[in-house]
Amino acid sequence: MGVDMDLQQKARERCNWLPERELPPGPMYKALVDQLASDIASGKLLPGVRLPPQRLLADALGVTVGTITRAYREAERRGLVEARVGSGTRVKGKTEALPHFHHLTRAGQDSIDLSLSIPIPTPLRQQQLAASLQRVSSRPSAVDEALVYQPEQGCPTQRDQLCQWLESQGLQMDPEELILTEGGQHADFLALQALVKPGEAVASAALTYPGMIAAARQLGLKHLPVGTDSEGIRPDMLERLCQQQRIRLLYLMPEYNNPTGQRMSEARRSAIVEVARRHDLLLLEDGVQFVTAEYRGTPLYKLAPERALYIFSVSKLLAGGLRFGALRAPANLMAHLRVALRAQCWSSPGLMGAVTCQWLADGGADALLNWQWEEIRARQALVQEILAPYELSAHPCGFHAWLRLPEGLRAVDFVHLADGRGVTLIASEPFCVGSQPAPQAVRICVTPPASREALAEGLQRIRILLDEAPAIPAPLL
Known part of the structure; x- marks a missing residue:
């Protein structure tokens, strides 16, 4: 031509x-x-x-x-x-291409750190880990199995053991549905890389997990925000977005959103699934913010097994440093996930999985978790008691609470003021998808302090700042 x-x-x-x-x-x-x-x-x-x-x-x-x-x-x-x-x-600007993460050592040595979503510190974790390491090392067959190259989906024995433990927690899965990963963030990245092409769009709540934002950006995906209400993502707004854009995957946290604490009712979950089927969306459910069975709703893979994936990790339960998790996926997607995982890291580390599964199988993990759930409930009650006059949203088993600041207070200024009082917080900006304006709110994590007394002291300092808000001078522009 x-x-x-x-x-x-x-x-x-x-x-x-x-x-x-x-x-x-x-x-x-x-x-x-x-x-x-x-x-x-x-x-x-x-x-x-x-x-x-x-x-x-x-x-x-x-x-x-x-x-x-x-x-x-x-x-x-x-x-x-x-x-x-x-x-x-x-x-793009040079800084725009970089994910907005907060370093894990942000808090000063004398600061009360309420910024990180981590398991509650206790010597019991170290004791149980040491015992699990000893048991694995004392079984030559277990060591041999852990030290060889693993299949892409992970060691079959470990997948069986993990499924047995998950079933005891009320989550039924088949070992063939699981691919073992190096934690929840790896599962996020793996699902996006394997199932979404560069330039395609993914969607999530307008405020969501920063790791998801970073993964989508790193992979060159369009990340679109969906409006929410008290139950999380609104089906009508998801429907409208799907009519305007071709969305490949929806990322969501039905049990409680990080950072807002919003929880989905059974009706809301069913409505989201209907929209997903109508527009052929994949559903990526992040279950890393694990909750007890009494608070858990129906997982989306039970409502839409043909299109729903589920992320599990022990990061919030046992220890973040273990880097062990799993991704549940439909059979028709597993081949894509296996190929992508092999290209990334060949397979999840066999030794890490052996120690983690031994810890779960021993029964000590259950006692540790029961203690942690009880402690978190007590800590969430402290938040509600000390910050009662202010607008909060949280889950009884949640690792954090979401505090909406009084009118006139900016989140970035409040974080700076709190830092001056010896309390480390995170403002709303890292959780914002795309160009969404950041709400004037902060996330308060209840788990980093080693004691309730330390948490209460940090919350009291926050309360004093909030009560002083009318007297705090506005920042110079």
Whole structure:
């Protein structure tokens, strides 16, 4: 097909960016992305600059629109650009490509840390871990099984043991439905990488787990927010979004959302499943924020087994450093997950799984968890008692509470003020999806202090700050 030279010349004159030299042989879209990356690195293209519309650039270069679309998608996957409906494709700033995580050692030595969602410190954990290590090491067959290369789905014995323990907790799963992972964050990343293509869209609550935000960004996926109410994601708003955009996967935490504490009723879960089936959405349920069976609703994989995945991890139950978890998935998706996991790490570490499953099988873990649930309930009661006049949302078994600040208080300023009083908190910004405005709220984690007394002291300091709020001068702009 001939090229209209006059049209091409006019298009070139209207483009604010064009490759300055002849592109090397090979796939045109890759060469375009490489040139784009070079111009961004050299400073020829500055953050925020809008790239030419796809049709215009295609006419200017004498290529198909499909070639430009593919180039822009690859550039977005690499973190070079960002595409937004209504504002085109723009060059990303250097800091925009980096996930907004808080380091685990943020709290000062003398600060009461209420920022981290971790198991409650207790010497019992170390004692039980030591006993589990000793039992594994005393069984040569267990050591031999743990030290060899594992199948992609993980050691069959460990999957059987994990399923037995999960069933004792009210979660029935088949070992063939599980693929073992290096914790919940790995399961998040694995599911996205295996099941969602670069440039495709995923959705979640407008406020969600920062690890999910980081994983979607790292993989070059569009991450779209869905509006919520007191029960979490609203089905009508999810329906509307699906009518406007092609969504591949919905990430959600039905038991209680991190950070807001919202819980889904049975009716809400069923309504979400109906929307998912209507628009062919995959459902990724994050169960890392584990709760006891008495508070747990029907998992989505029971309501929609053909499209629902479930993430489990021992990070909140036994120890974050164990890095052991599992992803439940339908049989039709398992092959994609196995291939992706092999490319990432071959398999989950056999020794880590052996120690964790031994710990669960010994029975000591159950006693530890029962103690932790009781302690968390008591700590949540403290939160409600000390911060009673203020707007809180939390779960009785939740590791955190969500505090909405009084009018006139900004979250970032409140976190700074709390730090000055020796209390470490996290504001709402890291939990915000996309360009959603951050609400004036902070997350208060009840589990890091070693004692209820230390937690109560931290909460009292927060209460004093809240009571002083009318007298706190507004920050200078």
